[in-house]
Amino acid sequence: MKKLSIAIIGYGKMGKEIEKFAINKGHTIACTIDSDTDWNEKRDLLKKADIAIEFSIPQVAVENIKKCFDLNLAIVTGTTGWHNHLAEISNICKEKNQTIFYASNYSIGVNILFEMNKKLASIMKNFDDYNPEIKEIHHIHKLDAPSGTAISLANGIIENNPKYKSWKLAEEISTNEEISINALREGNIFGIHEVTYFSEIDFLKISHSANSRIGFVKGALMAAEWVYDKKGIYTMQDLLNF
Ligand SMILES: NC(=O)c1ccc[n+]([C@@H]2O[C@H](COP(=O)([O-])OP(=O)(O)OC[C@H]3O[C@@H](n4cnc5c(N)ncnc54)[C@H](O)[C@@H]3O)[C@@H](O)[C@H]2O)c1
Known part of the structure; x- marks a missing residue:
């Protein structure tokens, strides 16, 4: 398995757990983004990442996804509360030939x-x-x-x-x-x-x-390892293929 350089977007409860788990699996963290200031100051680090994993807040998720598309950075997002914008995001993703993996629940x-x-x-x-x-x-x-x-x-x-x-x-x-x-x-x-x-x-x-957050973290990382070199729009149905 390729060791990924991961940008963590949203460094709250989920972001911190993802950082720990990813490092344990041998991946590296390119940067953590937790505010608009981080977005401005860490752009160069973001450009070097293989993939972004995004768990932020509903109000900024759509903007965060668009910013990743503009940086040509594949994104795995777990933020909830923005899926009413899914059609818009899917169109932009296709137009710009980008990658998004989204799930309301990664467990x-x-x-x-x-x-x-x-x-x-x-x-x-x-x-x-x-x-x-x-x-x-x-x-x-x-x-x-x-x-x-x-x-x-x-x-x-x-x-x-x-x-x-x-x-x-x-x-x-x-x-x-x-x-x-x-x-x-x-x-x-x-x-x-x-x-x-x-x-x-x-x-x-x-x-x-759920007994802990680890199920969400494991699923999101599994998604990142699976999708980082693909183009298009994916969900857990594609990954798990039940
Ligand atoms: N899909 C899943 O499996 C799953 C599992 C757990 C949580 N979630 C969802 O993930 C999201 C995050 O959950 P959490 O418990 O970590 O929340 P949290 O409140 O602990 O963390 C959110 C973080 O986003 C940061 N943030 C605010 N503005 C930002 C910006 N512009 N750019 C980047 N980061 C910014 C905040 O500072 C905060 O640290 C929520 O929407 C939650 O519902 C999804």
């Missing part, structure tokens, strides 16, 4: 849950007595709600059950064509996601609970 376990969720949704479309609800719980510092992972789960149901057209936060639900997402913020929870189908006589549930 292998959650990606297995995504597959189970789609399969379950296609089974449940034949059983009208059951209604799905999604619940996600995260630490109190998480900025976006619902989580990108909960939105991916909702989209997995919408794609496989024509009864559902969209999702809404639980408190805003207005029609039975919407999937309810209950987003809770508690303590230091790394991420719990549940999809439950309720009927009058029983319920059935699939869920994932």
Whole structure:
């Protein structure tokens, strides 16, 4: 495996864990970028990196991705809360022949849950007595709600059950064509996601609970090692090929 020179963009909880894990695997850190000032001062270091791994904040993610494209730097991004700009970013990526790998959740376990969720949704479309609800719980510092992972789960149901057209936060639900997402913020929870189908006589549930951030870190690094020499737009589905 090629040892990569990695630019870490967003040097918060995830960025710091990625730095530790990458160094343990023999990669080097070209630079860390945690502010607009860093972007201005560390441009030359960025240009020398093989790939950027970006975990920042929703408000700057789109700009960060565009800056990487302009530097001809492949980017693996895990920031959530910007995927409504996905069409725009995909167009720019194709136009400029750049590379982006994005995922609302890099944990292998959650990606297995995504597959189970789609399969379950296609089974449940034949059983009208059951209604799905999604619940996600995260630490109190998480900025976006619902989580990108909960939105991916909702989209997995919408794609496989024509009864559902969209999702809404639980408190805003207005029609039975919407999937309810209950987003809770508690303590230091790394991420719990549940999809439950309720009927009058029983319920059935699939869920994932992260014990630490390491699952996200491992998945993001796996993505970087896999994508650094490719061109185009990739997700965990391409990497894991279930
Ligand atoms: N996809 C996944 O698997 C996954 C897993 C965990 C977290 N996340 C997401 O990753 C993001 C980061 O999470 P975190 O827990 O590390 O957050 P965090 O708040 O600890 O870190 C975010 C960092 O971004 C920095 N930042 C602000 N402006 C910046 C800029 N212009 N350029 C570069 N950096 C800038 C902040 O200073 C901060 O250090 C969030 O959106 C979170 O939801 C995704």
